[in-house]
Amino acid sequence: MTTQESIKGHKNPSILDLRRELGVVRMTGKYIVGFRQSYLSVLRGAAKAVILASNCPSRLRTMMEIAARASGVQVIYADIDSRELGKAVGKPFWVSTLSVIDPGNSSILGGQD
Numbered sequence: 091m092t093t094q095e096s097i098k099g100h101k102n103p104s105i106l107d108l109r110r111e112l113g114v115v116r117m118t119g120k121y122i123v124g125f126r127q128s129y130l131s132v133l134r135g136a137a138k139a140v141i142l143a144s145n146c147p148s149r150l151r152t153m154m155e156i157a158a159r160a161s162g163v164q165v166i167y168a169d170i171d172s173r174e175l176g177k178a179v180g181k182p183f184w185v186s187t188l189s190v191i192d193p194g195n196s197s198i199l200g201g202q203d
Contacts, residue, residue: 108168111198112141112178112188119194123181125150128189132157137189139164139199143172146186154187163189164199 115121122128122137131137132154140158142151142165158165168175176185193199 108141108166108170109174109178111196112175114196115190115193115198116179117194119196120191121179122189122191123176123179123185123187125154125187128187129154129157131189131191132161132163135161136191137161137163138193139166139190141166141168141175141188141190143168143170143175143184143186145171150187166198 122131128137128140132140140154140163142154144167146154155165157163170178172184172186175188176183179185179188190198
């Protein structure tokens with residue numbers, strides 16, 4: 091986990107950039123919250139990127155990384171915890187794993203598409 095993918099190609103995207111991009115995804119794109127559904131979306135090839143909260147359990151993080159690597163899905167390690175990640179997408183609960191299905195008008199994939 092020494093390498094971190096970022097929103098705009100920088101090693102450490104700012105938290106405000108992540109929150110802003112997640113707000114754009116929330117309004118114009120499609121996303122899935124929760125480990126199980128995100129994991130299945132990665133395995134099915136529907137996910138374009140997966141965002142992991144800083145306090146995501148290591149077992150779930152490892153499983154998601156393996157699935158993402160096998161499917162060629164970008165993994166973004168957020169510098170915010172699951173409570174803040176949930177707030178960023180407008181959910182009243184904690185979100186440790188989020189998969190981006192359609193980024194909409196967001197540049198969360200770093201210009202890839």
